[in-house]
Amino acid sequence: MRLWSGTTASGLATWALPFVLGLAVLHGAITAVDLGALLAARTVGFLAAVPVAGVLADRHSRRGVVLWSGLAGAVALPVTALALDRSTPLTALACAVAGAGQGACRPAFQALAAEVVDEAHRQRANAALSLAVRVTALAGPSLTTLAALVLGDRALLLCVGLLWLVAALVPGGGARADGGGTVPRGRPTRTGLLEEFAEGVREARRHPWFLAGLAALTAVIATGYSATGVALPLVSRDEYGSGAVLAGATTAYTAGALLGALLIARRRPRTQGWAALAGLAAYGFAPLSLMTHVHPIAVMTAYALAGLGIEWFNVPWFTATQREVAPDKLARVSSLDFLFSYGLAPAGLALIAPAIDTFGTGRVLAACAAVCFAAPALAALVPGTRHFSGRATRPSSSGPPTGSPT
Missing domain, CATH: 1.20.1250.20 (MFS general substrate transporter like domains)
Structure with a gap:
């Protein structure tokens, strides 16, 4: 349940950021050109972080990668809220960090699920995770739009940051008998990130x-x-x-x-x-x-x-x-x-x-x-x-x- 809750929070936060930024365009806080730049920065951060996170999650603790990727999103969203209509470069940088957190948590969560859930129950567990993502995608737009009437764009971005904090702190650690995800004792010094990704x-x-x-x-x-x-x-x-x-x-x-x-x-x-x-x-x-x-x-x-x-x-x-x-x-x-x-x-x-x-x-x-x-x-x-x-x-x-x- 802790893994499911953390994965659901990260999925909701990943979906919510572009939607909230779209609302900011409707409210006049940013322009459509700004929106394109911010989403592009988020995508660049995502693509840059995915391969690096895959290596780190195999080299170290998968739970640790989930923690730091969630904290990256939790820190980036308040910066995005503060800089939204003040500095487009700073907002773009914060969106890139948020995108990196989104990209980094994906392979880590995938590998952590294999540690937490035994093999006989993984298909149902993966279905439960997908179900949660689809429910949030179905109910999210209407709930977010209603919340925007009360909270405003900046408050909504802070709420997305809180979701990343949940994703970072709630999931428990996995435990595999084979020791996967940690550096075995006596193993030779590891090569660089590129070689490990290879x-x-x-x-x-x-x-x-x-x-x-x-x-x-x-x-x-x-x-x-x-x-x-x-x-x-x-x-x-x-x-x-x-x-x-x-x-x-x-x-x-x-x-x-x-x-x-x-x-x-x-x-x-x-x-x-x-x-x-x-x-x-x-x-x-x-x-x-x-x-x-x-x-x-x-x-x-x-x-x-x-x-x-x-x-x-x-x-x-x-x-x-x-x-x-x-x-x-x-x-x-x-x-x-x-x-x-x-x-x-x-x-x-x-x-x-x-x-x-x-x-x-x-x-x-x-x-x-x-x-x-x-x-x-x-x-x-x-x-x-x-x-x-x-x-x-x-x-x-x-x-x-x-x-x-x-």
Whole structure:
């Protein structure tokens, strides 16, 4: 419960910062140009911290990395509040530090979960963590908007800082018998950060299923997520004449993800890897639904399927990584996961708008849908992806499949 509470607080804080900064634009505290600069600084901090944190979390205590990353966010947010409309460079620096805290906690939390939760219960634990993130994403905007009427932008930023303080202080430490995450006695002096990160890359290369799944996930996020972030608002405005479709599709996506997390917490498909990749491919229905003027219900249904599918992928993916990767390299491999899958998402967002201007909305959406369907299908051809495992048979630790006589 302490790990769940800390992870939930960090997820809520990560989501809340850009939303609160967006409210600051509406209230006139900063301009849209300032917002772009602040979000860019946050992204740079995130990308810079992820690989370093992966090395440190394997070299030292995962709990310690969670502590310091949370404290970084807790300190950065009050600075952001104080400098918000006074100094854009100082605000950008504070946002970069907050982004670094967000990036650093991701691989550390992922590895810490493997220490705290025994293998037989990790899939349900990962589903519970995903469920918490989706609930906050669903309820957060309305609650934050209501709070903004009473507290104001600076007070909201201080509240986000308190969330980071919770993320830093609440989680308990893990304890693994193999001693992973600490420096074993008698081991030769460690090499630099770059060489240790390269060790994590070599560990990832030992698992072809991981590389294939990561490539598919990166492709889907870079195209499907970009279509959601850029094309959906445009289509909602131009084709349907209001923001109702945008709001409905976003809500349906989160509701589908909630349902997906609930389902995957209880089910164990026989071919879990292939089932997960099929769920990932369901994201293709989102850009597909935007290509023609269909009924708004069809768009919302497509986004609900995309949300359900992404959780049907995420939970087995995290669980398999925790199971298959060497414990003393888990944080580095997890940092590689976050670095590519979510780190490259801004590139897709930056490219899709010029692509729409050049080739047209329909062609770009068709290409995005094709990538979302094709990338997981190609990944499924790689050895080991059937069960997300390098073993010849289905891992027994994942539990019996639903309906099994076991």
